[in-house]
Amino acid sequence: MSISLNNVNYKINNNTILQNINLSLKKGVYGILGLNGAGKTTLLNVISTLTKPHNGSLSYNNTDVVKNPLILRKDLSYMPQNFGLIPDLTVTQNLMYFGMLKGVSSKTLKENIPNVLEFFNIQHTKDTNVKNLSGGTQQRVALSLALVNDPKVLILDEPTSALDPIERINFYELIKKISDNSIVIVSSHNIYEIEKYVDNIIVLRNGQISFSDTVDQLIPEAVSGLGNSVSENSLNLEKAFEYFAK
Amino acid sequence: MKALPLISLYNLKLFFKHTYFKYILVIIMILGFFIIPNPKSDYVTFTVGSYTGGLNLVWISNLTPVYINAIFSLLAIFISQNLKKRELNNNTYVNFRLSIKSNFQLLMYKVVSLFFYLTILAFILEIIILVINYQSYNLALYLVPFLYFTVPYLFFLASVCVLIDYLVDLKFLKYILYFVFIIFIYNTNIRHILDITGIQELMDNFSHVEAKSKDSFILGKIKYKDVQYVKFENFIDPKSWLSKIYLFPISLIIVLLGSFLFKRYSVVRKTEQVPVTTKKQENISSVKERTYHPIASVSSFNLISLFKAEFFLLSNSISKNLKLIALVLWILAFFAHGEIKTLVIAAVFITLLPLNQNYLAGKYTNNTFYAEKISGYSALMFILSKFLLFLVYVVVVIPVLDYTSLEISLFIIFKLLFLFLFQLAYVTFVKDYLLVEIILIIIFSSYFSGVPVYQIF
Numbered sequence: 001m002s003i004s005l006n007n008v009n010y011k012i013n014n015n016t017i018l019q020n021i022n023l024s025l026k027k028g029v030y031g032i033l034g035l036n037g038a039g040k041t042t043l044l045n046v047i048s049t050l051t052k053p054h055n056g057s058l059s060y061n062n063t064d065v066v067k068n069p070l071i072l073r074k075d076l077s078y079m080p081q082n083f084g085l086i087p088d089l090t091v092t093q094n095l096m097y098f099g100m101l102k103g104v105s106s107k108t109l110k111e112n113i114p115n116v117l118e119f120f121n122i123q124h125t126k127d128t129n130v131k132n133l134s135g136g137t138q139q140r141v142a143l144s145l146a147l148v149n150d151p152k153v154l155i156l157d158e159p160t161s162a163l164d165p166i167e168r169i170n171f172y173e174l175i176k177k178i179s180d181n182s183i184v185i186v187s188s189h190n191i192y193e194i195e196k197y198v199d200n201i202i203v204l205r206n207g208q209i210s211f212s213d214t215v216d217q218l219i220p221e222a223v224s225g226l227g228n229s230v231s232e233n234s235l236n237l238e239k240a241f242e243y244f245a246k
Numbered sequence: 247m248k249a250l251p252l253i254s255l256y257n258l259k260l261f262f263k264h265t266y267f268k269y270i271l272v273i274i275m276i277l278g279f280f281i282i283p284n285p286k287s288d289y290v291t292f293t294v295g296s297y298t299g300g301l302n303l304v305w306i307s308n309l310t311p312v313y314i315n316a317i318f319s320l321l322a323i324f325i326s327q328n329l330k331k332r333e334l335n336n337n338t339y340v341n342f343r344l345s346i347k348s349n350f351q352l353l354m355y356k357v358v359s360l361f362f363y364l365t366i367l368a369f370i371l372e373i374i375i376l377v378i379n380y381q382s383y384n385l386a387l388y389l390v391p392f393l394y395f396t397v398p399y400l401f402f403l404a405s406v407c408v409l410i411d412y413l414v415d416l417k418f419l420k421y422i423l424y425f426v427f428i429i430f431i432y433n434t435n436i437r438h439i440l441d442i443t444g445i446q447e448l449m450d451n452f453s454h455v456e457a458k459s460k461d462s463f464i465l466g467k468i469k470y471k472d473v474q475y476v477k478f479e480n481f482i483d484p485k486s487w488l489s490k491i492y493l494f495p496i497s498l499i500i501v502l503l504g505s506f507l508f509k510r511y512s513v514v515r516k517t518e519q520v521p522v523t524t525k526k527q528e529n530i531s532s533v534k535e536r537t538y539h540p541i542a543s544v545s546s547f548n549l550i551s552l553f554k555a556e557f558f559l560l561s562n563s564i565s566k567n568l569k570l571i572a573l574v575l576w577i578l579a580f581f582a583h584g585e586i587k588t589l590v591i592a593a594v595f596i597t598l599l600p601l602n603q604n605y606l607a608g609k610y611t612n613n614t615f616y617a618e619k620i621s622g623y624s625a626l627m628f629i630l631s632k633f634l635l636f637l638v639y640v641v642v643v644i645p646v647l648d649y650t651s652l653e654i655s656l657f658i659i660f661k662l663l664f665l666f667l668f669q670l671a672y673v674t675f676v677k678d679y680l681l682v683e684i685i686l687i688i689i690f691s692s693y694f695s696g697v698p699v700y701q702i703f
Binding site: 048049070073078096097105115116119 | 547554559563614616
């Protein structure tokens, strides 16, 4: 199972948002980091086939996804930043409808929904309209939705922004487990939050990849980039991230 | 009230920046071309009996503001729809709620900005009509009827529309109130006393014409009608400026009364609050203890499974209460006769209006289109599945289908198909549903009243 991006470029009104993106993603958790406006959401949109790249190629299991997006879409789950839920429907109704759009039968959904709601500790909200839930609970509903079809490719745009610390730990423990059989891509602003759980980090700077490797390599590579002026001991993760992001 | 102009101007700017503005402008320009027909045209837009005004300066300057009032009655409802909801969605309503200003002041800011917006649009329409039907560019001749008929009415209209939008959350009730408002201003008896829109004054100008019926007027196209043209020599002499200026203080009083009912500090009802059942201790102990074992899902992306998903969304797009009301009305339609039957069917259609908001346009208004776009189903399959809504329409008209004539039954279904395609196309291209709902209300009202759409005023 793999996703490959080769020389992917994306522009909006002559403004380059993504430039020469080359990535090869296999089973595991990938953290996409970057400052505001670095292109994280656009990159996730391109990988999830929501946005077509202007040039370059995107493939899933060696099949061109730009031409045949359905190949990837059948295995995909995507959680947008704004959660993407229908406010006038209840939690269960949202999970049922979007679950069916993901190709899951209503019977399987009925069996899976209580399980996933219980995991995120929101079983008591199942009959509540989404519009009446707090931001944190809405995010947990959106995460439940992302997992309800047992996806092979899971893309999550800032999935823990509204979660409390306990739910964050629970969530990352879960995606770590899911990544044994799936490709999980998570975007975040906070390196400390994801460093324990991701296998690889991709740092974006002005639409370009400035770093793509394991977390362990972040500090050594930053030191090597900065030259002899700093030592590994004097640099922490945050400073190293800043070096690649700014 | 010092800050009123500034806040109102900001709100006004938002109106102009809204996506609707360009569509409204297009609609206004199109109307500008057709409101006052050329004598060679095969249609008229205002008659009393079989008489209408001849094309001269007096007629154009008198008719235009009265027509603007009629058009803007609907346009204002469209523009003011969901002002509050939009603020809630943009998370700017919190500023409104926490403001130190009084309810009256806050509502007046909205009223004034909507009034300015409507007045500017109305003036654009006035100018378009003036240019298209060139008689004289003496603006003063057009300005007096505009100031007399249109400006006070637009202030009154803005007040009513803002109040309804901010005070009433229940959509169904909102539509009923709009309907009652339109009936109120155009009702024959009320018109004779108050003449809010100026139609009665315009009709009174036909007093020297011996028409069989002086109490009916028409907006729209009439083919093959033998119309006699009356040449008007004098501008409408305002009965009294007070007869229109009174709308300003009346509007202020209405907003003041409404401000007492306006509860901006509490939007979540107690019954809607989610019970807090989780405890801190439970949360802490639950870390790493909870496990999720998904059931291996068998993915199927065929048309039948998509139909099931769409049917699920369709059936949950209107509340249980509305579904029950629609069902009861629908059953009654089988036993009703004549006008009652027509009324009942129109009522069933109106109860089904939320389908537009939640089923057809929901993916755009709720930002959930991504789910459809990255779903494993093709776009064509989604279009096919939307035909479910058309099937609902067909089922609704079953009580009125003429089973003795296949042709008539097919004709009714064909008209519904057209209506459905219009809805689908509008929602897909404009990515909203408001105009569709207003058009559907007009069509259903027309159906209910038995008056063709072009004569509903």
